[in-house]
Amino acid sequence: MARIVAGIGSSHVPAIGAAIDNGKTEDPYWKRVFAGFEKSQAWMRELKPDVAIIVYNDHATAFSVEMIPTFALGCAADFPPADEGWGPRPVPVVEGYPALASHIAQSVILDEFDLTICNKMEVDHGMTVPMNLLFGKVDKNSHWPCPVIPLAVNVVMYPPPTGHRCYMLGKAIRRAVESYPEDLKVVIFGTGGLSHQISGPRAGLINSKWDKAFLDNLSKDPQKLVKIPHVDYMREAGAEGIEMVMWLIMRGALDDKVDEVYRFYTVPASNTAVGHIILANRPRAVRQRAPAHKAAKRATARKAKAPAKRAAARAKATLIRGR
Numbered sequence: 001m002a003r004i005v006a007g008i009g010s011s012h013v014p015a016i017g018a019a020i021d022n023g024k025t026e027d028p029y030w031k032r033v034f035a036g037f038e039k040s041q042a043w044m045r046e047l048k049p050d051v052a053i054i055v056y057n058d059h060a061t062a063f064s065v066e067m068i069p070t071f072a073l074g075c076a077a078d079f080p081p082a083d084e085g086w087g088p089r090p091v092p093v094v095e096g097y098p099a100l101a102s103h104i105a106q107s108v109i110l111d112e113f114d115l116t117i118c119n120k121m122e123v124d125h126g127m128t129v130p131m132n133l134l135f136g137k138v139d140k141n142s143h144w145p146c147p148v149i150p151l152a153v154n155v156v157m158y159p160p161p162t163g164h165r166c167y168m169l170g171k172a173i174r175r176a177v178e179s180y181p182e183d184l185k186v187v188i189f190g191t192g193g194l195s196h197q198i199s200g201p202r203a204g205l206i207n208s209k210w211d212k213a214f215l216d217n218l219s220k221d222p223q224k225l226v227k228i229p230h231v232d233y234m235r236e237a238g239a240e241g242i243e244m245v246m247w248l249i250m251r252g253a254l255d256d257k258v259d260e261v262y263r264f265y266t267v268p269a270s271n272t273a274v275g276h277i278i279l280a281n282r283p284r285a286v287r288q289r290a291p292a293h294k295a296a297k298r299a300t301a302r303k304a305k306a307p308a309k310r311a312a313a314r315a316k317a318t319l320i321r322g323r
C-alpha cells in the first residue's frame with residue numbers, strides 16, 4: 001500500500017527562484033536562505049520518495065480572476081513551467097503520476113471534497129521554488145528526482161477555504177493514498193507564507209512571533225491552528241499570509257503526533273518571512289503477540305492481584321466518604 005511518510009512546509013518566494021536561476025545563491029543576502037535548506041536536501045536524498053504531492057497556489061498563471069477553483073488536482077502526465085512574465089523558469093518539466101492522481105481524485109471526491117480535475121496545467125514558482133529548495137538545482141534538460149502531483153488551492157481571491165477545511169482535506173488525501181495498492185513512499189508539501197504583505201500601506205509586514213507560534217503548533221498542536229479565522233491571518237500575517245492555510249492540508253495528511261525532523265526560519269527573503277519545517281510520521285510498530293505461555297502467566301498474575309486492588313479501592317472510598 002502507498003503511505004505518506006513525511007510532510008514538508010516551505011515558503012515559495014519567487015525571488016528565491018530568481019536567485020537560483022541567475023546564479024546568486026552564494027551572494028551574502030541569499031546564502032543564509034539557501035544554507036537553511038542544505039540539511040533538508042540531504043534528508044530528501046536519503047529518503048528517496050517515490051512521489052510528492054505538492055500543495056501550492058497558482059499566481060494567476062494557470063488560472064486567472066476569470067476562473068479560480070478552490071482545490072485543483074493535477075492529473076496530467078506532465079506539467080510545464082509557466083511563463084510568469086519573464087519566460088518560464090529554466091527547470092525541468094514536472095512529471096506527474098496520473099494513476100495515483102486519478103485514484104486520489106476519485107477517493108477524495110467520493111469522500112465529499114469536490115476537487116477540480118486538471119488534465120492540462122502549467123505550474124509556477126509556487127510549486128517549482130519549493131521543489132528546488134528541497135531537491136536542489138536540477139538541470140532544465142534533466143529530470144526532477146520523483147514524480148509530482150500538484151494540488152492548487154485558491155488563496156488569491158476571497159473566499160479561500162478555511163483552515164479546518166484544508167486540514168480535513170489532508171485527512172481525505174491520506175485515506176486516498178493509503179487505499180492505493182502500489183507500495184509507494186509519498187511525501188506531501190504545504191507551501192506559501194509565512195507572514196508577508198506585498199502591497200498596500202502595510203507592504204513589507206512580517207510577524208515573526210506569529211510565524212514561530214504557527215510552526216510550534218503545526219508540529220505539536222495543529223488543532224489550535226485549524227480554528228484560526230481568515231481575518232486573523234490577514235491581520236497578523238499580512239494579506240498574503242493567508243497562504244499558510246495550505247500548510248494545514250499537509251499537516252492533516254500526517255499522524256496526530258509527528259516527529260519534527262528539522263526547522264528553519266529567516267527574515268527577510270525579498271519581503272517575506274521564510275519558514276521551513278519537516279515533520280515525519282513515526283514508524284508504525286508491528287504489534288507482536290506474546291507467546292501463549294507468557295500471556296497465560298500474565299492473566300494469572302492479574303487475577304491474583306484483583307482482590308487486593310478491589311480491597312484497596314474500597315478502603316480509599318470509605319476514607320473519602322468519612323472526611
Ligand SMILES: [Fe+2]
Nearest residue numbers: 012126192243
Ligand atoms: Fe505565493
